[in-house]
Amino acid sequence: MYGAGGGPDCRGAGVGTGGLKSAQRRMTHLTRVQADFQQYLLRGDTGIERHVVGTDRVPIGTRLEIYGGGYGARLTEALETNFPVLAQLLGEVDFAELASAYIRAHDSTFASIRYYGGALADFLAQDPAYADIPLLAELARWEWVMTETFDAADAPALEASALGGIAPEEWAELRFQWHPSIRRVQLRWNVPQIWKALTGQAERPEPRLTAEAEQWLLWRKDLEIFFRSLPPSEAAALDAARTGSSFGELCELLCTWVDEAAAPAHAAGFLREWLQSGLIVGRAATS
Numbered sequence: 001m002y003g004a005g006g007g008p009d010c011r012g013a014g015v016g017t018g019g020l021k022s023a024q025r026r027m028t029h030l031t032r033v034q035a036d037f038q039q040y041l042l043r044g045d046t047g048i049e050r051h052v053v054g055t056d057r058v059p060i061g062t063r064l065e066i067y068g069g070g071y072g073a074r075l076t077e078a079l080e081t082n083f084p085v086l087a088q089l090l091g092e093v094d095f096a097e098l099a100s101a102y103i104r105a106h107d108s109t110f111a112s113i114r115y116y117g118g119a120l121a122d123f124l125a126q127d128p129a130y131a132d133i134p135l136l137a138e139l140a141r142w143e144w145v146m147t148e149t150f151d152a153a154d155a156p157a158l159e160a161s162a163l164g165g166i167a168p169e170e171w172a173e174l175r176f177q178w179h180p181s182i183r184r185v186q187l188r189w190n191v192p193q194i195w196k197a198l199t200g201q202a203e204r205p206e207p208r209l210t211a212e213a214e215q216w217l218l219w220r221k222d223l224e225i226f227f228r229s230l231p232p233s234e235a236a237a238l239d240a241a242r243t244g245s246s247f248g249e250l251c252e253l254l255c256t257w258v259d260e261a262a263a264p265a266h267a268a269g270f271l272r273e274w275l276q277s278g279l280i281v282g283r284a285a286t287s
Contacts, residue, residue, distance in 0.1 A: 075103050078113040083120065083143045085198045086136065101127065114151075118144060135189045135207050142191045145183045149218045149225050152181035157278035172248030175284035176241060181220035182279060184239065186213045192227060221278050233257040237270050244284070247271070 076099040080087045087095040102123055108116050121141035124130045130137070157179070166174065190208040197204045215235035218227040230238065237250050245253070250270075251263040258266050274280050 072100065072103055075099070075108060075113060075116060078116045079120065082114075082117045082147055083140055085143060085195050086139050088198055089139065089194075090136075098124075098130070101129065120144065135191065135194075138187050138189045138191045139194065141185060142187065142195060145185050145218055146225055146227075149181045149183050149220050150223075152179075152220065154181070154220075154222075155179055155281040158275065158280045158282055160272070160275045162283075163275075172246060173286045174247040175244060175286060176280045177282035177284050178242050179219055179279050179281050181218075182242070183218040184235070185216050185218070187216060188213050192216060192229075219277065219279055226277070233266070234270050234273075237267065238274070246286075 076096060079099050079102065080095065090098060102117075102120055105123060105127075106119055110116060117140075121137050121144060124140055125134065125137035158176075163174075188210055190205060190210070193205050194207070196202070215230040215232065216227060217230050217235075217238065218225060220226070233254060233256070236256075237253060240253055241250055247267060250267045254263040254266050271280075
């Protein structure tokens with residue numbers, strides 16, 4: 001609109017009450033369509049069908065299945081990527097059934113489906129269809145921890161020579177900083193051996209339940225993941241050291257397994273192994 005003088009007349013140029021209400025109605029409708037579509041993808045709800053136009057050639061159900069089937073397929077692929085040995089052990093049909101059940105119970109809450117599947121171990125341990133086979137839950141937990149180990153940040157390892165100049169009286173208060181990739185897991189089944197056999201195309205060992213839970217350590221060097229079992233004394237010492245215990249406190253802790261005179265040498269042996277493995281990345285400030 002232009003005024004009598006030829007310039008623009010801004011009176012009434014804005015969105016009027018009717019226009020604003022129309023825009024609000026359109027936004028409300030869009031929100032409802034999006035919500036219905038999400039519920040179709042996640043739960044299979046059919047409310048979205050009233051917003052979709054079908055034809056004789058391509059009916060509504062076919063149009064929706066293009067998206068619904070694609071959503072489930074992508075999440076199934078993500079689970080197979082994160083749990084390749086579990087998928088191999090179960091076989092294509094049984095793994096697809098597991099994936100469908102997990103997808104129904106757990107929505108994808110991450111921007112990247114790389115991180116989808118973090119609750120699969122708990123799902124396998126609790127779901128009645130799988131809880132009677134605890135090996136599956138432990139295998140899922142192992143594979144997820146390996147994913148975390150691989151994805152963790154990197155850090156340069158501390159050289160053993162860096163400790164050479166520490167005065168004897170300072171050792172009792174010595175604390176360390178640890179590599180971000182370190183993970184610890186406790187297992188009752190011979191899952192690492194099964195995983196190693198299947199990834200190496202070797203003969204798979206029979207599932208075996210250990211008399212007591214075994215402690216395992218995982219870490220990464222460059223792009224390679226390493227793991228090994230830990231004796232109870234080293235597991236306790238490592239856990240304590242990673243939560244801030246000093247070298248002197250580790251010696252006291254190890255008196256549970258060895259006599260007081262042998263504890264410092266025992267702790268020093270663990271420390272040497274941790275340094276050689278690249279687990280320690282620096283000295284921490286003393287408290």
